Amino acid sequence: MSTTTTALEDLVRAVRPGGADDDPAAVLAAGAWTALVEPGDGVAGALVATLGAVDALDALRRNAPPSPNPEVRRAFERWAPRVDDGAFARAFRNAAQLGARLLLPGDPDWPGGLADLGLHAPLALWALAPSGPLPALGRSVALVGARSSTAYGDRVTTDAACGLVDRGFGVVSGGAIGIDGVAHRAALASGGLTVAVLAGGLDRLYPAQHVELLHRIARQGVVLSEMPCGARPMAERFLKRNRIIAALSRATVVVEAGARSGATNTAGHAAQLGRPLGAVPGSVYSATSAGTHVLVRDYGAVLVRDAADMAELARDPDEAVMLDGLEALEAPQDLHERRVLEVLAKRPRTVLDLAARAGLSVADTGAALGMLSLGGSAVEGPGGWSRP
Amino acid sequence: MSTTTTALEDLVRAVRPGGADDDPAAVLAAGAWTALVEPGDGVAGALVATLGAVDALDALRRNAPPSPNPEVRRAFERWAPRVDDGAFARAFRNAAQLGARLLLPGDPDWPGGLADLGLHAPLALWALAPSGPLPALGRSVALVGARSSTAYGDRVTTDAACGLVDRGFGVVSGGAIGIDGVAHRAALASGGLTVAVLAGGLDRLYPAQHVELLHRIARQGVVLSEMPCGARPMAERFLKRNRIIAALSRATVVVEAGARSGATNTAGHAAQLGRPLGAVPGSVYSATSAGTHVLVRDYGAVLVRDAADMAELARDPDEAVMLDGLEALEAPQDLHERRVLEVLAKRPRTVLDLAARAGLSVADTGAALGMLSLGGSAVEGPGGWSRP
Numbered sequence: 001m002s003t004t005t006t007a008l009e010d011l012v013r014a015v016r017p018g019g020a021d022d023d024p025a026a027v028l029a030a031g032a033w034t035a036l037v038e039p040g041d042g043v044a045g046a047l048v049a050t051l052g053a054v055d056a057l058d059a060l061r062r063n064a065p066p067s068p069n070p071e072v073r074r075a076f077e078r079w080a081p082r083v084d085d086g087a088f089a090r091a092f093r094n095a096a097q098l099g100a101r102l103l104l105p106g107d108p109d110w111p112g113g114l115a116d117l118g119l120h121a122p123l124a125l126w127a128l129a130p131s132g133p134l135p136a137l138g139r140s141v142a143l144v145g146a147r148s149s150t151a152y153g154d155r156v157t158t159d160a161a162c163g164l165v166d167r168g169f170g171v172v173s174g175g176a177i178g179i180d181g182v183a184h185r186a187a188l189a190s191g192g193l194t195v196a197v198l199a200g201g202l203d204r205l206y207p208a209q210h211v212e213l214l215h216r217i218a219r220q221g222v223v224l225s226e227m228p229c230g231a232r233p234m235a236e237r238f239l240k241r242n243r244i245i246a247a248l249s250r251a252t253v254v255v256e257a258g259a260r261s262g263a264t265n266t267a268g269h270a271a272q273l274g275r276p277l278g279a280v281p282g283s284v285y286s287a288t289s290a291g292t293h294v295l296v297r298d299y300g301a302v303l304v305r306d307a308a309d310m311a312e313l314a315r316d317p318d319e320a321v322m323l324d325g326l327e328a329l330e331a332p333q334d335l336h337e338r339r340v341l342e343v344l345a346k347r348p349r350t351v352l353d354l355a356a357r358a359g360l361s362v363a364d365t366g367a368a369l370g371m372l373s374l375g376g377s378a379v380e381g382p383g384g385w386s387r388p
Numbered sequence: 389m390s391t392t393t394t395a396l397e398d399l400v401r402a403v404r405p406g407g408a409d410d411d412p413a414a415v416l417a418a419g420a421w422t423a424l425v426e427p428g429d430g431v432a433g434a435l436v437a438t439l440g441a442v443d444a445l446d447a448l449r450r451n452a453p454p455s456p457n458p459e460v461r462r463a464f465e466r467w468a469p470r471v472d473d474g475a476f477a478r479a480f481r482n483a484a485q486l487g488a489r490l491l492l493p494g495d496p497d498w499p500g501g502l503a504d505l506g507l508h509a510p511l512a513l514w515a516l517a518p519s520g521p522l523p524a525l526g527r528s529v530a531l532v533g534a535r536s537s538t539a540y541g542d543r544v545t546t547d548a549a550c551g552l553v554d555r556g557f558g559v560v561s562g563g564a565i566g567i568d569g570v571a572h573r574a575a576l577a578s579g580g581l582t583v584a585v586l587a588g589g590l591d592r593l594y595p596a597q598h599v600e601l602l603h604r605i606a607r608q609g610v611v612l613s614e615m616p617c618g619a620r621p622m623a624e625r626f627l628k629r630n631r632i633i634a635a636l637s638r639a640t641v642v643v644e645a646g647a648r649s650g651a652t653n654t655a656g657h658a659a660q661l662g663r664p665l666g667a668v669p670g671s672v673y674s675a676t677s678a679g680t681h682v683l684v685r686d687y688g689a690v691l692v693r694d695a696a697d698m699a700e701l702a703r704d705p706d707e708a709v710m711l712d713g714l715e716a717l718e719a720p721q722d723l724h725e726r727r728v729l730e731v732l733a734k735r736p737r738t739v740l741d742l743a744a745r746a747g748l749s750v751a752d753t754g755a756a757l758g759m760l761s762l763g764g765s766a767v768e769g770p771g772g773w774s775r776p
Contacts, residue, residue, distance in 0.1 A: 156672060281669030281681060284544060284693040293669060296684065296691045303684045303691065305672040 014096035029053035030124040032088045035228045039240035042362040043075040045119030094229035109134035122226035128218035140170035142249035145179025145256040153256035157182040163307020165192025194221040199241040200233030242266035251314035253278040257291030268374040278304035340368040348383030402484035417441035418512040420476045423616045427628035430750040431463040433507030482617035497522035510614035516606035528558035530637035532651045533567025533644040541644035546574040551695020553580025582609040587629040588621030630654035639702035641666040645679030656762040666692035728756040736771030
């Protein structure tokens, strides 16, 4: 399938409804980057921040890494197989057919909270939303939790989402079955703003049971993804997606979660971003409250009972959650964490530096740092990451 | 009814089975003081600590306050109507008939944890227990909670008490229906030590539904009261009794409690004593978990899920609970607290001084200080109490 430049520029205009002043090459390059990298790729973040999307893409096309850093070289090797103008064009065409738009970091309606993700912020976001500027997401709470939610968790979520909407908050979640879905539905039913952040492309709505719900959210709220049309929702992308849920929201509340669930991963992102973290208590015999109890006991999450507590948690954006405990309560679970822990020093080191020393990708290093940070074994300061 | 001195000395020996070296006058005076004062009377504590029970009683009989302090004078006026040798003799006789004994602060088996109560420690304790020295109570956890417990709270309490016994802990509680009773029964069923601290005399076992249970505890554990035989269990005595439950235990755990319950009063005593405080989470819709959630959210209680968590909480007796929040979350509820708050200054003042300024008894002042302290409006330092 071939696409002329002119047709491509039409597609660019289609996904940038308010973008009269756009440089089409910049939009195309930003969209291409969403197809080139996996979510949260800090090397891409650094490269695009330094060169801009167009020159960064040009360097990649010429296989000319702008730095001798081996991690940059490895990143170029990782990205090169995805340089495919046909695939970029398909991503734009499918987005245009869906009525999706492409949000760029410089846009007035680019969510400000994403800036806290630094080099791990999405390079662009694909969005399904009513026409006009994207609603402001600055006053939102993330309600997340187990896919295998209980009647109790569903009831808490419903009451919380409705109460948050009544208090003028948007409800951000991940579109999954269980707590996520209940949160979205209750926010919609209350006439409030709800935002679903997906792990795959907007033409791959997932899960199948929620296709109708996601269409409704697209009509009344916002559906977002940092992945382009065509991208499958894969396990790693769900985990990375969680950082966007946390960054979009003033506070993240875990309603129900197993001891090791994706929701506690989102909680880890919230804590890492210094955003307030809340957890709803429940029966000590409920497997789906085991995770929330751990968050309160061991990770400094605030026990929240209802929408009033959650609104209080979200009220002051400067109020950071202090992570309790200076040592990891559990040994690092996987090789990446152990390797990053070994190269962490008292003196701060950048993620790039640590990744190079650990022999890991920047993304894996960032993920490992996130988990280590959650356990108190790594802290981020002005000069980078260090041991506490 | 008259009682000769010789008969009295027989009664003294009866309630002091191991007390061959006792001075009968000292035992009699200590027992008399339990009948003279209401629990936690700090003026009595100071007087007996200064003069000894015998000389303090003698000063009272002669109406010769050893200090011009108006609070001491008021205390003498308060105690004088209860100077009644017939009543003292009846208290000893009834105790002897029950097989109760009188524990004195100098005894080898006097519970060491009570020392932290300072001048508010009991002047003596009446005990029903198997013969021989009182079992050591130094490794105990207080399990307390709502009289109107739910099936959930009863189950948590049963599992916790059994698990604590398995880990070598005694279980202290208040003998009430609801959580207290379940805690005692489960500890007994596990073959462990359990201690019931009552608000009235040992001949007035209360509540009526628990007379048989309390008899079983007396045979297999310990039933304690700072009140002599004949004393009715009155509301104020229940609240003051709670300080003994907290002081006997390395940690206090509230399993279920309404928003304003006696169990949270016990929790306040534990926090005031610097003892670890735990609270069990539950449904946010359960009225009997409302109090435990408040303790976790607002008073720094540790969320505990099971006996393992409670044992961990009780492990290190030096680990004090830091009370969160420097300002009271609620305005002082009653006149006493308001009056004490008014006379608290930046400069520390003694309880006696504050009581005199507030026009309250030392006991009421102490109780008000306890509540104010729980809310963060009063702090105790080397020189006494002050505003934070």
